[in-house]
Amino acid sequence: MTGNIAPFAGDTIDDFALWAEEIRQTRLDRVAQPARIRLFDGNWIERGEAVERLDGSGMTLKLNDTGSIVVELPIDREDRRGTYLAHWALDQDARSTTNIHIIVEKDGARIGGRAAPDNGVTLKTGGDHGDRVVLTFLEDTEELKNVHVAANPFLPVSLIQQPKVQFLIGRADWVLPASLAMNLARLQVFNFDMNKDILDPANWLGGMWAQSQIVVKPRPMRNSVAPVTIMTGTIKQSWWEIAAPILEDAELQIVTRRFLKGDPEPWPGAGTSWRQGTLFVELVDKSGFRTGTSLGGNLATGLARSIASVTTNRVEDRYDLLTGAPVDDGKYRLPGKLGTAPEMPYVTYIDGDNSGISGFELVRGAGGACRITAGGESMPGVNELGEAVVGYAGDVLGDNINIAGYGVGSLGSILNAFLMPIYKNSVLAYTSVPLIDRAAQQGWGHALETACTNVTQAYTPAAFMDLRRRRRETDPKTAFTFTVQNAIPWIIGDNGFGHWWLGDRSGATNRYLGAQVHVQRCTELTLPLDGGGDWEAKFGDVRAHQDPLEKAFGLVATAMGAFNQMGVA
Incomplete structure (x- = not known):
């Protein structure tokens, strides 16, 4: 799908120049x-x-x-x-x-x-x-x-669901499509062997998906660099609702495409006998953050490549600069095919009077307050200790008071009923943490404090997760938006017809920041359909800055929550 471009058949440099000009003109005519x-x-x-x-x-x-x-x-x-x-x-x-x-x-x-x-x-x-x-x-x-996640897609939802929660663990780019395929099978097909890989087309017997509205493209479980994740869900949750945060963390992209009569095979060996309108779904990695990609640079020295590796705890991402490593540029040597390889983005819009871009808007934020407070409830054991102390003191006091020769008796319960609303959740009830590095970067004048909105017990994993979540929400941010004329010089298109498309990394400079290049992924594309107008593109960091400790706690909490719903924890 590279357009009507004839292969080079000349002998000289002049012939090649004419051929290249014809290709460019063909593409410009198509863009128009x-x-x-x-x-x-x-x-x-x-x-x-x-x-x-x-x-x-x-x-x-x-x-x-x-x-x-x-x-x-x-x-x-x-x-x-x-x-x-x-x-x-x-x-x-x-x-x-x-x-x-x-x-x-x-x-x-x-x-x-x-x-x-x-x-x-x-x-x-x-x-x-x-x-x-x-x-x-x-x-x-x-x-x-509109595809919900049944706990057990192979049992009738109206009759029985055991286990009570769907629980899958594995690489994100296999777990998510597998869960989707299982539930599509529940809704559209029957008689699938649970002991087989549902994403392996060798197991699709008898035209298993022939009449299905939605089909997940097959993919092997091996050769994946996506992070390990835990996916849990019940019939009350849609697949997209569960998948969205996992896709964000793994920087994977949902790609959908409708099949129409006359189209080539959706994948080698798939055939072309699909119903018109069949929706094919796959997850692709357009980020390259785990295989090496460019996150920025400048016009003088080029775009620097870095890679996110996984530490021994399997949850923390560490970005390392790649220097001197050979770069495979084979994806850019396919005749007549345009596009951006995730591991080596190159498209850069240079801000200027004749750059093809207008309405450039660069948003940068230095970050929020330099102290964060979380909590609202005393750390475990504090309220219980206070209740025990007041109760014991009241009992001792009551046992030693005599009125007219009669002992008053235990006063612990009475005192606790009166004093508990006063002392409960007032001792060791908050965790307050200064952000020293942020304060040093921002300078002497900075916002002093912010607080988490959730109420949690202080000095617990939940409180620290809350602190990190609030810190991430107030982290420094960079994003840019501009309106661009297509094909000046870069062509916006998909499937080999354009230099970049939704989800690809592209760079941009700003005339007031010199040669500095900001590289981000395209998160939104807008095009007028009235026959004219330019593309409007938004770029930004699509991956939440998730703290590794929070990620670990999150995975554990997800697993334990699922086990609790299953009745095994």
Whole structure:
């Protein structure tokens, strides 16, 4: 899928220069073409191509979250033929199916979606553009929010679920697709052998997924550098809800693509007999943070490469600078194919008068307060000790008081009832930690203190996790946004048609910061669909700065919580 580019057939340097210019012009002509938009009914039967689109049509794609597609079509009662699609979409009762699907194709990317269930079709009359029908679609990532995680996908949910919680441990890029495939099998297919790898196509007997709406692309369990994770879930949680924080930590990306008749095989050996509209899902690593990638640099010395390695505790990430190591640039030697290799990003937008970018916005934050306080409840044993001391003192006091020859008796319970609201959670109830390094970086003038909103017992793992979570929320941040004209000089596109796409790393400079290059992953792409307009891209750190101790506690807490629900802890 590299476009209509003929291989080089010349003999001289001049021939090569002409060939390269033809390639560039071919790509520019393709970039200049507007997005192709087709509408389908609920059975994925094509109903037409939306050619005439009004201002207000646009598409926003988000990394690992549901994007949106809005298409505004003119509608005219006197020209039903010319505005057929608008009439077809509006007259729901006349359609054989109520759902409407969309496919948007632009520069190698294919984005699918389904009309929003609440406001998918809206009729608006009057205004500058006359009467129009506004179609609102949710991008295909939304489909994964409607697949829930059964504790045991191979047992009837309505009859029995043992164990009570689905519990999977392994590499993130296998655990998440495996859980999704198991639950898709529960919803769409039957008779799968639990002792086999559900992501191995050799185990897919008898056209197992032939009629499935959603199919997970197969992948082997081996050769993975993704972090180990624990995934737990019940039928009340969607797969996306559970997967989102794991994807963020592992820097994996959900990639979806609809199959249409005439497409090549989704993967070697898959065949082409799939139903039109079948949604293929896979997780890809566009980050490269565990195999080596560039996180920044400058125009003079280039982009520095670093790698995140895992320490012996299997949870802590350490970034090491790679110097002198050979770089495999084979992915950039594929004829006619564009793209960004995760381990060696290169796209850099240089801010200037003729750079193709405008509206550049760089956001940098020095971080928050330099002291954090957590807690709210006394550390374990303090309240109990206070209760015991007051009770014992009251009993001794009561036993030694005589009134008219009669002993008063034990007063411990009475004193505790009166004094406990006063002394409870007042001793050793808070953990307050100064952030010395942050204060040194910020200078003498800095915000003094912030507090965690959760109420936890002081000096416990939960309190320290709360402290680290609050520290991470107030850590320094860097992000940038700009509007870019396509193909000046870099082409935005997917599947070999563009230099970069959603999720890829790209760099940018700012005229006021000299040669410094900021490299971040693209987290959001927006494109007008009315036939004109430029791309708007947002870049930022998609991976939460998670403390290693918090990560360890989190994994343990996840496991123990699952065991508790299962009834074994």
